[in-house]
Amino acid sequence: MATVTLRGIRKNFKETEVLRGIDLAIADGEFVSLVGPSGCGKSTLLRIIAGLESASGGSIEIGGAPVDRLRAADRNLSMVFQSYALYPHLTVAENIAVPLRMRQLNTAQRLPLIGRAVPGARERGREIDARVLEAAKTLEIDQLLDRKPGQLSGGQRQRVALGRALVRAPAAFLLDEPLSNLDAKLRVHTRTEIAELHRRLAATFIYVTHDQVEAMTMSSRIAVMMSGEILQCDAPTRIYEDPNDLRVAEFIGSPRINVLPAESDSSGRISVLGKGLPLALHEGRQTLQLALRPEALSLTHHTPLLQGRVVHAENLGHEVFVQISLDGAEQRVVLRTDPAMQAQLHLGAKVGLTFDPNRALIFDAKGQRQRNLLRALQEIPA
Amino acid sequence: MTRFSPSLIIRHFILMIGAAVVLAPFVVMLSYSLKSPAEIERGTGGLFGAQEMMVDPKCALRNAPRRGDIETARTRFPDRDDSTIQTLLTEEANAACEVRPVVFNYRSAFQDAPLLRYLLNGVIVTASIFLLQVLIALPAAYALSKLKFWGREAVFGLVLFCLLIPVHAIALPLYLGLAKIGLTNTYAALVVPWIVSAFGIFLMRQFFMTVPDDLVDAARMDGMTEFAIVWRVMLPTAVPALLAFAIFSVVAHWNDYFWPRIVVTGDRSLFTPPLGLREFQAGADGNLYGPMMATATVIVIPLIVAFMLAQRRFIEGITLSGMK
Numbered sequence: 001m002a003t004v005t006l007r008g009i010r011k012n013f014k015e016t017e018v019l020r021g022i023d024l025a026i027a028d029g030e031f032v033s034l035v036g037p038s039g040c041g042k043s044t045l046l047r048i049i050a051g052l053e054s055a056s057g058g059s060i061e062i063g064g065a066p067v068d069r070l071r072a073a074d075r076n077l078s079m080v081f082q083s084y085a086l087y088p089h090l091t092v093a094e095n096i097a098v099p100l101r102m103r104q105l106n107t108a109q110r111l112p113l114i115g116r117a118v119p120g121a122r123e124r125g126r127e128i129d130a131r132v133l134e135a136a137k138t139l140e141i142d143q144l145l146d147r148k149p150g151q152l153s154g155g156q157r158q159r160v161a162l163g164r165a166l167v168r169a170p171a172a173f174l175l176d177e178p179l180s181n182l183d184a185k186l187r188v189h190t191r192t193e194i195a196e197l198h199r200r201l202a203a204t205f206i207y208v209t210h211d212q213v214e215a216m217t218m219s220s221r222i223a224v225m226m227s228g229e230i231l232q233c234d235a236p237t238r239i240y241e242d243p244n245d246l247r248v249a250e251f252i253g254s255p256r257i258n259v260l261p262a263e264s265d266s267s268g269r270i271s272v273l274g275k276g277l278p279l280a281l282h283e284g285r286q287t288l289q290l291a292l293r294p295e296a297l298s299l300t301h302h303t304p305l306l307q308g309r310v311v312h313a314e315n316l317g318h319e320v321f322v323q324i325s326l327d328g329a330e331q332r333v334v335l336r337t338d339p340a341m342q343a344q345l346h347l348g349a350k351v352g353l354t355f356d357p358n359r360a361l362i363f364d365a366k367g368q369r370q371r372n373l374l375r376a377l378q379e380i381p382a
Numbered sequence: 383m384t385r386f387s388p389s390l391i392i393r394h395f396i397l398m399i400g401a402a403v404v405l406a407p408f409v410v411m412l413s414y415s416l417k418s419p420a421e422i423e424r425g426t427g428g429l430f431g432a433q434e435m436m437v438d439p440k441c442a443l444r445n446a447p448r449r450g451d452i453e454t455a456r457t458r459f460p461d462r463d464d465s466t467i468q469t470l471l472t473e474e475a476n477a478a479c480e481v482r483p484v485v486f487n488y489r490s491a492f493q494d495a496p497l498l499r500y501l502l503n504g505v506i507v508t509a510s511i512f513l514l515q516v517l518i519a520l521p522a523a524y525a526l527s528k529l530k531f532w533g534r535e536a537v538f539g540l541v542l543f544c545l546l547i548p549v550h551a552i553a554l555p556l557y558l559g560l561a562k563i564g565l566t567n568t569y570a571a572l573v574v575p576w577i578v579s580a581f582g583i584f585l586m587r588q589f590f591m592t593v594p595d596d597l598v599d600a601a602r603m604d605g606m607t608e609f610a611i612v613w614r615v616m617l618p619t620a621v622p623a624l625l626a627f628a629i630f631s632v633v634a635h636w637n638d639y640f641w642p643r644i645v646v647t648g649d650r651s652l653f654t655p656p657l658g659l660r661e662f663q664a665g666a667d668g669n670l671y672g673p674m675m676a677t678a679t680v681i682v683i684p685l686i687v688a689f690m691l692a693q694r695r696f697i698e699g700i701t702l703s704g705m706k
Contacts (some may be wrong), residue, residue, distance in 0.1 A: 052599045072603055073603070079599070083594055087597070087600075099604040101602075119486065164600075
């Protein structure tokens, strides 16, 4: 188990800049997710950490020691691939044993047939068998040890791939979208298992995913990446509630966060769609964007801040997402509410919306978060 | 119940004509290998020959009565003159040399030419060629498909270019080179020119392109060196493609007449099976088609048996389906 430190990692593919200076310090035993839309460079970053790809600039330290010049095999990392990448000609047991055999047996001992006669091979072989069985039991695949990968289901293959990674104790586990080939139900189940595995092993995990739910549910910290940069790296709750950048706010959270055009007048007072809010900025007049999570909005009959008509409702059983087209604005907002409210939310119903100004997230025109707000300004005339 | 529509019948009819054209020479070969020379000459005896006893001409020649034989036989045949005794003795000798045509043909094939030796040579040469080709083609194909290096496309272009060079065009320089270093009339002369197979490199490279990169990366993470990846990961996944290549390589070199004919000039112990056919070429006593066709049958049998045994995998390999 070890720390992983990235300093100014850059990567160019010919003219294209894929990574533009990534700095990230991962503590021992931490579960860090690299999350972002496809093409943001997260997989490339993971491959650079693994040593499968070379960085164009920057340095990597694992456990405090620089590894930039080490081959992938010598970095003592385990990796789980999206396609599982099991050896099709080996049984499950042999697949899991490969990392141990390659590291603990010498060339002579690995030879087919003759290898067993080489001194020391038998004892090592028994050790390896025991470790393989242990790993298989942890993942509940000890029934499948004699099968070939071709005879396994997707979920079972995924477990074998995990088994191959955790059969030895590496400095860190690298997981590249390991759940994306599983069906939805299995994905939720395996998510829990991986999180529990992380707790039990107390090992460093670096997990790449494009699925923000996976990132939110498993990680100690999430690094949100976009166009080759880490926009924000924080605990899941901070990423959700207190994003630094509008792109982070929009990427994390489902349904997407509502973004409304806003502006501040010369005194700094913020208004949205012409309605003044009890919020102000120090700076003068500027265009702003106001973002509200669907649960920050609520229905009201008195003095609504926003008004609109219901255009669509999705009932998920335990909650309802209502799409409301706002008067005087082109876009829709999404409101999360209780199914009990659905009676008054029939299609076309006129509704009034309000929100707690303290839960509104204010971004400038470029999408940077504006934090130095003056709140609860009762003295500002309405 | 299967319906036979006219189009189906026509299709099968055309296919059967094609099959007949391809199979006819083999039928003739097999049929001649069973018949006596007289039957072959006269075109009688049907497919299998009448299998009537015939006189082995060589045996008869060997046992023909000589002067001394007639002298000693006088006691057995009193009151006969010499010419009658000679006729009687010749008849006796011929009777001792009577064989079935099929036995005659196949015995000649193995006795008059050291056919077993030729078959062994064929095995040694084709097996060495194939093994060395694999030893070179696999790492080369791996490098061309999975490693990134400067000039990779150019190197692959050269491989394709080599595919276009006909063997016969470079036969003379190859022969001169081998002669200069004194390798003619050795196994090396039969094997060495073929161990770098552009076709093998090309075929394996195309197959390796379909092997997911993740598998190679997983092997690297598991601690394998690049050579270990070639032999422990790529080789086992490439078995169907290797089989396809094996067919092309083994068939081509087992049946090759041209190259062995050039580099093996005198030493009969180095003859490959096709060279063995020359033993029955037109001599003073005309062509011995029966033994010649028997030799040909013996030569093609190993390939046919190998094909029968691994038919399914061969077809899999050639069509390169069934793999991802």
